[in-house]
Amino acid sequence: MVVRADVRAFYDEFLESRMVQYRLFGNRRIELAARRIEPYIHRDHRVLDVGCGIGIVTERIAARARRGRVWGIDLSPRNVWYAAHTVRKSNVSFFTADVLGEGEQIRAQTGGAFDVITMVDVIEHIPEADRPALFASLRALSAPNAMLVLTYPSPQYQRWLQANRPQELQIIDNVVELPALLDETGAAGYGLRHYSLEDVWMRNQYAHCVLQTDEAVATPARAERSLGQEIGQRVQRATRNAFLVPWRRWRFVTRVLNEEQRESPRAVDP
Numbered sequence: 001m002v003v004r005a006d007v008r009a010f011y012d013e014f015l016e017s018r019m020v021q022y023r024l025f026g027n028r029r030i031e032l033a034a035r036r037i038e039p040y041i042h043r044d045h046r047v048l049d050v051g052c053g054i055g056i057v058t059e060r061i062a063a064r065a066r067r068g069r070v071w072g073i074d075l076s077p078r079n080v081w082y083a084a085h086t087v088r089k090s091n092v093s094f095f096t097a098d099v100l101g102e103g104e105q106i107r108a109q110t111g112g113a114f115d116v117i118t119m120v121d122v123i124e125h126i127p128e129a130d131r132p133a134l135f136a137s138l139r140a141l142s143a144p145n146a147m148l149v150l151t152y153p154s155p156q157y158q159r160w161l162q163a164n165r166p167q168e169l170q171i172i173d174n175v176v177e178l179p180a181l182l183d184e185t186g187a188a189g190y191g192l193r194h195y196s197l198e199d200v201w202m203r204n205q206y207a208h209c210v211l212q213t214d215e216a217v218a219t220p221a222r223a224e225r226s227l228g229q230e231i232g233q234r235v236q237r238a239t240r241n242a243f244l245v246p247w248r249r250w251r252f253v254t255r256v257l258n259e260e261q262r263e264s265p266r267a268v269d270p
């Protein structure tokens with residue numbers, strides 16, 4: 001069994017050996033994860049980024065939640081220190097926390113009630129036996145209708161790494177199978193909103209999984225729209241009705257029915 005202190009030491013060291021490279025050269029895995037998350041973030045949301053590393057995705061989330069508040073937490077104090085010294089946004093805070101078993105400290109420090117919780121490349125580094133309790137704790141920290149976004153290496157990619165590049169695996173690096181994940185998150189009160197395999201540097205390399213609290217998934221409701229989206233949709237509808245619908249009426253109704261009438265005239269009532 002791997003002890004927490006070793007995991008912490010591993011990620012403290014990972015900062016320099018790997019993570020700072022993401023700031024220098026960019027990183028397609030992180031970019032795709034950020035793009036998956038962004039549409040779920042509204043400007044007044046409260047968001048928790050678990051295992052935030054050096055805070056690149058946390059920063060992107062904070063740019064969307066302009067009137068909200070974002071917290072990045074990580075087991076590695078060195079990652080948290082670096083994130084706090086490089087991400088300068090007034091609506092973001094970082095602090096060191098172990099998401100396993102420190103739910104109450106996280107609530108005390110943030111107030112909980114998160115609208116979105118994100119874990120970018122983190123769930124595969126959580127011991128399998130701890131996952132059910134972790135999801136229950138995240139659910140307890142969430143607002144009603146909250147989302148949980150998980151991005152992680154796909155099972156097929158993890159198995160390929162195990163067979164071909166075991167030296168690239170991290171200190172804890174599990175295969176996260178979808179049926180097990182759905183059982184565990186389902187028991188914690190989450191339903192599936194989205195699952196996809198993503199091509200990053202290899203085909204089907206990552207999995208993107210978006211869950212939402214049961215009460216939201218179970219009940220159809222009008223999708224929430226911002227004022228900008230509402231106005232945009234009204235303008236689009238008015239333009240469609242003024243220009244496109246008359247043309248479609250001519251193309252798919254008047255013209256075809258006239259043609260039918262010419263080819264086989266129907267009897268017209270006297």
Ligand SMILES: C[S@@+](CC[C@H](N)C(=O)[O-])C[C@H]1O[C@@H](n2cnc3c(N)ncnc32)[C@H](O)[C@@H]1O
Nearest residue numbers: 011051052053074075076098099100120121122
């Ligand atoms: C592969 S890194 C991903 C970092 C960042 N999200 C990214 O995508 O670049 C995994 C991160 O999870 C953190 N982590 C692992 N176990 C954790 C735990 N129990 N609580 C909080 N953070 C944890 C590690 O310290 C590390 O920064």
